[in-house]
Amino acid sequence: MIDDNNGQTIAAKAGHFLDVHSGAITPEIQPSTTFARDDRYDLINAANSYSRDCNPTFVHAERTLADLEHGEECLLFSSGMAAIAAIFYTLRPGSHIVVPQAMYWGVKSWLQKHCERADILLSEYDPCCVETIEDAMQGHNHTSIVWVETPNNPYLHVTDIEAAAQIAHANDAMLCVDSTVATPVYTKPLDHGADLVVHSATKYLNGHSDVLCGALVTREDHALWQAVASERQQAGALPGSFDSWLLLRGMRTLYVRVREASSNAMKIAEFLDNHQCVETVWYPGLASHPGHDIAVKQMQGGFGAMLSFAVAGGKEEALHTAGRLQLITSATSLGGVESLIEHRHSIEPEENGIPENLLRLAVGIEHIDDLIADLDAALG
Numbered sequence: 437m438i439d440d441n442n443g444q445t446i447a448a449k450a451g452h453f454l455d456v457h458s459g460a461i462t463p464e465i466q467p468s469t470t471f472a473r474d475d476r477y478d479l480i481n482a483a484n485s486y487s488r489d490c491n492p493t494f495v496h497a498e499r500t501l502a503d504l505e506h507g508e509e510c511l512l513f514s515s516g517m518a519a520i521a522a523i524f525y526t527l528r529p530g531s532h533i534v535v536p537q538a539m540y541w542g543v544k545s546w547l548q549k550h551c552e553r554a555d556i557l558l559s560e561y562d563p564c565c566v567e568t569i570e571d572a573m574q575g576h577n578h579t580s581i582v583w584v585e586t587p588n589n590p591y592l593h594v595t596d597i598e599a600a601a602q603i604a605h606a607n608d609a610m611l612c613v614d615s616t617v618a619t620p621v622y623t624k625p626l627d628h629g630a631d632l633v634v635h636s637a638t639k640y641l642n643g644h645s646d647v648l649c650g651a652l653v654t655r656e657d658h659a660l661w662q663a664v665a666s667e668r669q670q671a672g673a674l675p676g677s678f679d680s681w682l683l684l685r686g687m688r689t690l691y692v693r694v695r696e697a698s699s700n701a702m703k704i705a706e707f708l709d710n711h712q713c714v715e716t717v718w719y720p721g722l723a724s725h726p727g728h729d730i731a732v733k734q735m736q737g738g739f740g741a742m743l744s745f746a747v748a749g750g751k752e753e754a755l756h757t758a759g760r761l762q763l764i765t766s767a768t769s770l771g772g773v774e775s776l777i778e779h780r781h782s783i784e785p786e787e788n789g790i791p792e793n794l795l796r797l798a799v800g801i802e803h804i805d806d807l808i809a810d811l812d813a814a815l816g
């Protein structure tokens with residue numbers, strides 16, 4: 437590790453090295469899927485045998501992310517979902533897990549299906565109130581995993597990782613934190629007691645909406661980690677070497693991108709909060725947000741670049757607002773340099789109860805005046 441100024445230098449130098457042969461300062465992309473042996477049948481480089489086991493291109497990205505999260509090891513996967521699935525694939529039938537009531541819908545929806553076929557019991561807790569994790573564990577012999585997503589989707593609820601870790605550990609469970617929205621710029625969950633950090637690297641880590649990738653970072657090399665590593669190696673949900681290289685390149689600008697987007701988000705949240713056509717704004721940086729106090733304690737130097745707001749009126753007004761935006765694009769996803777808006781009610785099933793007038797805004801790094809002018813004109 438080069439420094440510990442919250443990881444900014446580690447990110448800026450991601451994969452930087454000096455190739456004494458060419459003088460290159462960025463690593464090469466290694467596309468080879470297989471690696472040769474010598475006349476004694478020993479591998480020419482013992483680390484490289486077949487790319488489903490290991491490829492030198494993703495080792496750079498994995499080391500960088502492990503250092504950024506203050507973890508021991510990192511594993512990259514072909515998507516955030518592949519990384520998350522690898523954890524749950526290792527659980528035995530009859531296992532019990534605890535997840536928040538509201539969370540990234542892709543994860544919840546997959547978990548519901550997987551738990552049913554794999555005979556895993558799933559209980560929910562209120563992400564605004566960590567004590568309810570304890571309640572969710574009641575009546576079960578043993579809980580294997582407690583899942584936290586903070587700030588979560590789509591309400592940006594903030595969960596106290598330290599308190600959640602205490603409850604999980606007192607009950608011999610592992611605490612996994614989906615830190616996609618917070619990024620290592622604002623929160624390092626392992627420092628707050630989490631055992632495993634989960635990222636959709638598709639989002640802020642890569643930052644340019646052009647790579648699907650996922651990552652897990654572990655505090656230490658425990659049995660679950662071994663099982664997850666073997667799951668990746670044998671089932672093969674790995675990224676390609678070109679994608680890993682793009683991720684590494686994206687991570688070099690992680691801090692400047694995330695700070696600029698987050699500073700824009702804070703200003704937009706304040707603007708929307710004072711707008712007569714907006715009923716509610718969910719952003720952890722606003723003192724009125726229920727998770728603000730925990731966010732101040734847990735998030736270092738900013739509150740992230742995601743927010744949601746409810747347009748006065750109803751579904752039609754919300755859809756019209758999104759439709760009238762000129763600069764901000766209507767599309768799913770988050771974490772890219774461009775701002776995106778999404779009507780979550782149209783995406784999630786009715787029973788999730790997402791308000792019909794809620795718009796989720798993933799703020800990018802465009803000029804703040806242009807973003808506010810676009811929102812102002814669209815809200816009319």
Ligand SMILES: *Cc1c(COP(=O)(O)O)cnc(C)c1O
Pocket residue numbers: 515516517518540542543585589614616617635636637638639648649650770
């Ligand atoms: C996008 C996302 C995921 C899933 O990641 P993919 O890379 O799309 O597979 C999981 N959690 C959160 C919070 C996300 O935003």
